[in-house]
Amino acid sequence: MxxxxxxxxxxxxxxxxxxxxxxxxxxxxxxxxxxxxxxxxxxxxxxxxxxxxxxxxxxxxxxxxxxxxxxxxxxxxxxxxxxxxxxxxxxxxxxxxxxxxxxxxxxxxxxxxxxxxxxxxxxxxxxxxxxxxxxxxxxxxxxxxxxxxxxxxxxxxxxxxxxxxxxxxxxxxxxxxxxxxxxxxxxxxxxxxxxxxxxxxxxxxxxxxxxxxxxxxxxxxxxxxxxxxxxxxxxxxxxxxxxxxxxxxxxxxxxxxxxxxxxxxxEHLLVDGSKMSKSKGNFYTLRDLLDKGYSPRAIRYLLVTAHYRKQLNFTLEGLLQAGQALQRIDNLLLRLREITGNSDENLVVKTNSDDFIKKFIESMDDDLNASRGLGIFFEYLHSINSLLDEGRIAKVDAERVFCVLKRIDSVFGFIFFPEETDAGIDAERIEALIDERNRSRREKNFKRSDEIRDILLDEGIVLEDTKDGTRWKKKK
Ligand SMILES: [Zn+2]
Structure with missing residues (x-):
């Protein structure tokens, strides 16, 4: 095709x-x-x-x-x-x-x-x-x-x-x-x-x-x-x-x-069902949305997954849902990372993965139908989650799923891969610093919280504050 x-x-x-x-x-x-x-x-x-x-x-x-x-x-x-x-x-x-x-x-x-x-x-x-x-x-x-x-x-x-x-x-x-x-x-x-x-x-x-x-x-x-x-x-x-x-x-x-x-x-983007205008109060720059605490990933997710030839009705509610969908993806990644041991490959994972990639290509080949591609993507994640529940995912399978998600993310660009930041980085120390930073912020000790952000930034670690908490990633 x-x-x-x-x-x-x-x-x-x-x-x-x-x-x-x-x-x-x-x-x-x-x-x-x-x-x-x-x-x-x-x-x-x-x-x-x-x-x-x-x-x-x-x-x-x-x-x-x-x-x-x-x-x-x-x-x-x-x-x-x-x-x-x-x-x-x-x-x-x-x-x-x-x-x-x-x-x-x-x-x-x-x-x-x-x-x-x-x-x-x-x-x-x-x-x-x-x-x-x-x-x-x-x-x-x-x-x-x-x-x-x-x-x-x-x-x-x-x-x-x-x-x-x-x-x-x-x-x-x-x-x-x-x-x-x-x-x-x-x-x-x-x-x-x-x-x-x-x-x-x-x-x-x-x-x-x-x-x-x-x-x-x-x-x-x-x-x-x-x-x-x-x-x-x-x-x-x-x-x-x-x-x-x-x-x-x-x-x-x-x-x-x-x-x-x-x-x-x-196609056009509408906000809350109508054309964006400053007088209606539905006019958003990217920075307006970041200031409100929405994550760039959620914004990208929402914009990238609507079909480009359909009008997109942008709402803050939609952004929240995008954040929740990303959370589900992150949770799956975390579960996959926790898999250890050397059990044999589960061929169902291979079949599901190959089938998913094939269907994803079919959707995207059809006039870049990213919304259908996203639906198929979540079906795939669901199948992997079920196999995880049943304890049927080996380390080798988890690695296969990671590879598939990386391939797909070369198109979507909204998945967060914590394992990418592993090399030479002490994740526990970073998490501890993030906890301290959150504590400092709650206590309104902004000097310390800014200091921690700067320490991490110097080490090439970027913090991202989202509705669901603080995430970190290595600066590209
Ligand atoms: Zn032009």
């Missing part, structure tokens, strides 16, 4: 064929080139943003699990209206302003155990690629100038709308489009390059001083990193129109080749 994925462009679930030519074996496929729209670094990213970033992470991890090689880029939008006005408001340079939020963003990714991608190009470091793109479009007569800005003329690109399948009446009516920009010839046209304004950062180009429009940033960075057609482009569904539609128009008109083979979009 091959991996299949829903392609927004075709509107159906398709077999995934990187490079465009079908091969007999996954190992024969070329490297998968993947691009994900990254953050605009003007503020803290919120939990809805992280749903998309965790989906990107699940996708790339699963491709690797299946044996593909992945070359993945995620851009950083560090120049746009919001970053510019943020820097002005704080009276700092654009770079100083965005560097701060870039640092916070990467910290958040690490907290959520999101793997680093191979490339993270910044818009402000990709201006050359944008100039190249505008010049190519200009040479083809697709660009026009108004008041010093350069616009893309939609009527010159006949396939406009093929991704979002909006008909031109719907687009023209302004129903789905920002109608405030009167200076354009056609309501659908969009700015490639914006004329320089006072107080705004600008770059010298053959077509005057100015700064990039948002859409051109991604087209230019895809070209800069990959040079040709890419296999996968991901983003949230809110980016399908106009952002991704405009990326296609720019790239395909400029370079005369297919831009992307598979467009893959993650």
């Amino acid at each position: 091959p991996l299949k994925i829903y392609n927004t462009m075709s509107g159906v679930v398709e077999e995934f064929i990187p490079g465009g030519d079908k091969k007999e074996r996954i190992a024969d496929y070329p490297t998968v080139n993947m691009y994900s729209c990254g953050p605009t670094v003007y503020s803290y990213a919120h939990i809805g943003n992280f749903r998309t970033f965790i989906f990107n992470d699940l996708f790339r991890r699963y491709l690797k699990f299946r044996g593909f090689t992945v070359n993945h880029a995620m851009n950083i939008t560090d120049v746009d209206d919001k970053t510019i006005s943020g820097a002005l408001a704080e009276n700092v340079s654009l770079k100083e302003y965005t560097d701060k939020y870039i640092g916070i963003f990467f910290d958040d990714l690490r907290t959520l155990n999101i793997e680093p991608v191979e490339h993270t190009p910044r818009a402000t470091e990709s201006i050359d690629a944008m100039i190249d793109l505008v010049e190519r479009l200009d040479a083809k007569g697709i660009v026009y100038e108004k008041d010093g800005s350069r616009y893309f003329s939609i009527k010159k690109f006949g396939e406009y709308g093929k991704l979002s399948r909006l008909d031109s009446r719907e687009i023209r009516s302004g129903l789905r489009y920002d109608t405030d920009e009167y200076e354009k010839d056609d309501i659908r046209d969009f700015a490639l390059w914006k004329a320089g304004k006072e107080n705004e950062p600008s770059w010298d180009t053959p077509f005057g001083k100015g700064r990039p429009g948002w859409h051109i940033e991604c087209s230019a960075m895809v070209r800069k990193v990959f040079g040709t057609t890419i296999d996968i482009h991901t983003g949230g569904v809110d980016l399908i129109f106009p952002h991704h539609e405009n990326e296609i128009a720019q790239s395909e008109a400029a370079y005369g080749e297919k831009f992307v083979r598979y467009w893959v979009h993650a």
Whole structure:
């Protein structure tokens, strides 16, 4: 069974064929080139943003699990209206302003155990690629100038709308489009390059001083990193129109080749059944949730295990349940660690493990159905727990289960493996220090509790306070 994925462009679930030519074996496929729209670094990213970033992470991890090689880029939008006005408001340079939020963003990714991608190009470091793109479009007569800005003329690109399948009446009516920009010839046209304004950062180009429009940033960075057609482009569904539609128009008109083979979009996240908004009080950044005492593992668990094409209703109750599910996994790991002795292998464990891996792959191959994969995962854990109850797990079986869980966690990324921290570490001493720290905190001796945290941190041990108590792990 091959991996299949829903392609927004075709509107159906398709077999995934990187490079465009079908091969007999996954190992024969070329490297998968993947691009994900990254953050605009003007503020803290919120939990809805992280749903998309965790989906990107699940996708790339699963491709690797299946044996593909992945070359993945995620851009950083560090120049746009919001970053510019943020820097002005704080009276700092654009770079100083965005560097701060870039640092916070990467910290958040690490907290959520999101793997680093191979490339993270910044818009402000990709201006050359944008100039190249505008010049190519200009040479083809697709660009026009108004008041010093350069616009893309939609009527010159006949396939406009093929991704979002909006008909031109719907687009023209302004129903789905920002109608405030009167200076354009056609309501659908969009700015490639914006004329320089006072107080705004600008770059010298053959077509005057100015700064990039948002859409051109991604087209230019895809070209800069990959040079040709890419296999996968991901983003949230809110980016399908106009952002991704405009990326296609720019790239395909400029370079005369297919831009992307598979467009893959993650659905919205709702909080308590409605759209997140600051005024409703249901707006959460990652840090808001950590401050409330929820663990990053529970957040990751909740976001990674909902099917990416279904709306996810995020609730604090759901987070609590995620924490409880993780507790069940941790308990099983602890039970398995306690197994000693040299009894013979139980072949039922091998059969159950092989069967589980097979079913997990079937679920994930079916359009990355992680929620079904999770259900099968818990059935497997249940079978192992029952065998433990019956005393039918030998040490060799426990090791097999550990190996299986590690393989699965290379995709899910939310399991905590205490045995990984064994080498050269005195677990008893750490537990004793954690107990002392908890005692100090109860007695409000925060000097001592902070001291203990620092002692452990110096030794590479990170503490994680969760609703279910304090855990520790070795810093990666
Ligand atoms: Zn983008």
